[in-house]
Amino acid sequence: MTESTRRRPRADALRNRERLLAEADAVFREQGTGASLEGVARRAGVAIGTLYGHFPTRTALVAALLEARNRELFEHGDRLAADPDPARALADWIRAVVRHAAAYQGLAAELAARSDELQDSCHRMTGIGDLLTDRARAAGALRGDTTGADLFTLMNAAAWAREHDTPAQADRLLDLALAGMIAR
Amino acid sequence: MTESTRRRPRADALRNRERLLAEADAVFREQGTGASLEGVARRAGVAIGTLYGHFPTRTALVAALLEARNRELFEHGDRLAADPDPARALADWIRAVVRHAAAYQGLAAELAARSDELQDSCHRMTGIGDLLTDRARAAGALRGDTTGADLFTLMNAAAWAREHDTPAQADRLLDLALAGMIAR
DNA sequence: TTTCAAGTCGAGGATGCCTCGACTTGTTGG
DNA sequence: CCAACAAGTCGAGGCATCCTCGACTTGAAA
Numbered sequence: 001m002t003e004s005t006r007r008r009p010r011a012d013a014l015r016n017r018e019r020l021l022a023e024a025d026a027v028f029r030e031q032g033t034g035a036s037l038e039g040v041a042r043r044a045g046v047a048i049g050t051l052y053g054h055f056p057t058r059t060a061l062v063a064a065l066l067e068a069r070n071r072e073l074f075e076h077g078d079r080l081a082a083d084p085d086p087a088r089a090l091a092d093w094i095r096a097v098v099r100h101a102a103a104y105q106g107l108a109a110e111l112a113a114r115s116d117e118l119q120d121s122c123h124r125m126t127g128i129g130d131l132l133t134d135r136a137r138a139a140g141a142l143r144g145d146t147t148g149a150d151l152f153t154l155m156n157a158a159a160w161a162r163e164h165d166t167p168a169q170a171d172r173l174l175d176l177a178l179a180g181m182i183a184r
Numbered sequence: 185m186t187e188s189t190r191r192r193p194r195a196d197a198l199r200n201r202e203r204l205l206a207e208a209d210a211v212f213r214e215q216g217t218g219a220s221l222e223g224v225a226r227r228a229g230v231a232i233g234t235l236y237g238h239f240p241t242r243t244a245l246v247a248a249l250l251e252a253r254n255r256e257l258f259e260h261g262d263r264l265a266a267d268p269d270p271a272r273a274l275a276d277w278i279r280a281v282v283r284h285a286a287a288y289q290g291l292a293a294e295l296a297a298r299s300d301e302l303q304d305s306c307h308r309m310t311g312i313g314d315l316l317t318d319r320a321r322a323a324g325a326l327r328g329d330t331t332g333a334d335l336f337t338l339m340n341a342a343a344w345a346r347e348h349d350t351p352a353q354a355d356r357l358l359d360l361a362l363a364g365m366i367a368r
Numbered sequence: 369t370t371t372c373a374a375g376t377c378g379a380g381g382a383t384g385c386c387t388c389g390a391c392t393t394g395t396t397g398g
Numbered sequence: 399c400c401a402a403c404a405a406g407t408c409g410a411g412g413c414a415t416c417c418t419c420g421a422c423t424t425g426a427a428a
Binding site: 109112113143144146149150153154156157158160161164165169170172173175176177178179180181 | 293296297327328330333334337338340341342344345348349353354356357359360361362363364365
Binding site for chain 4: 191192194195196197220221222223232233236
């Protein structure tokens with residue numbers, strides 16, 4: 001018997017949650033996902049305990065921040081699954097995810113860790129990757145036996161490279177891998 | 185007028201330095217380069233101030249640990265520069281460096297940061313990379329305009345992937361990039 | 369032996385993580 | 399409108415780590 005009447009969440013709690021997300025986004029952009037959570041709470045004008053009340057772990061906070069972005073990304077992926085040129089679609093998808101995963105320093109590592117909080121995102125990404133590689137292979141546009149898991153590794157590694165090298169250098173890495181993947 | 189007679193370093197100082205290096209190597213292998221330096225000092229039976237006396241920064245400690253390993257690696261690189269099959273030599277070199285850079289979790293990041301303490305290693309690696317790519321290109325074994333810098337990025341990214349995915353998955357990434365790099 | 373530079377020590381200030389019990393407040397049923 | 403109370407907020411405090419610095423110790427050399 002689940003209680004059917006759920007009490008509406010408090011207005012101040014919602015406000016605090018939003019402020020926390022906004023400040024976390026700003027701070028993570030500036031300093032990466034490793035930034036001080038006490039600093040985030042401070043900037044949001046909220047006590048540290050409140051932050052932990054809303055987001056029990058750093059990763060939970062990151063996951064909440066990703067939610068909106070993810071929806072957009074996955075819609076793009078679904079559109080690409082219907083693209084008439086599967087090779088182009090594949091390359092497009094990879095570049096989109098890399099851009100996405102380089103939003104904050106340390107995000108690639110967070111994703112690669114495959115924690116529970118981010119597992120949905122990871123699965124979804126791998127799934128779309130499988131779809132796109134299958135379609136490209138069926139069209140004879142793929143050289144090897146590349147899978148969605150391979151794409152996931154590649155995309156995280158490229159996003160990580162973007163954090164440490166210049167974006168241009170990371171793009172060259174991506175081009176190299178794409179050249180190895182896509183039939184000439 | 186530089187003082188020509190330099191006082192010989194104290195025996196206990198040398199002993200402490202060696203113990204610190206040995207324990208740091210063990211701890212970094214177990215927990216990565218982010219491990220607690222106080223823990224390293226403790227295990228070495230030395231006060232924290234002594235550790236900082238020998239190695240002013242974490243990166244300096246990492247650099248000291250790498251010194252021996254590096255010599256070996258670079259010798260291997262020089263041998264490969266004379267290999268009759270430039271394409272094979274290139275692939276060999278890349279795999280050797282990736283293995284090297286995956287010795288400790290976090291080492292790839294440390295290298296990619298190109299701090300002063302590690303700049304020599306980085307330069308040396310890029311130099312050998314340039315040599316090997318030039319030779320491979322001259323032999324018609326290279327598809328694009330890949331340089332030593334590209335190799336450096338690739339190798340760090342692959343080493344990073346090794347830390348977060350399975351080694352097998354990281355190897356697939358490497359194969360992909362190699363396929364894109366080496367003429368069919 | 370004596371001298372003293374080189375080396376060692378560890379307390380301590382700063383920052384950050386995360387928990388937990390006491391307090392406050394928005395929502396809701398009457 | 400109000401009282402009750404669940405939900406939310408607060409921040410002190412315990413713990414770990416970083417790194418510095420001044421007082422002390424010791425080995426090398428004259």
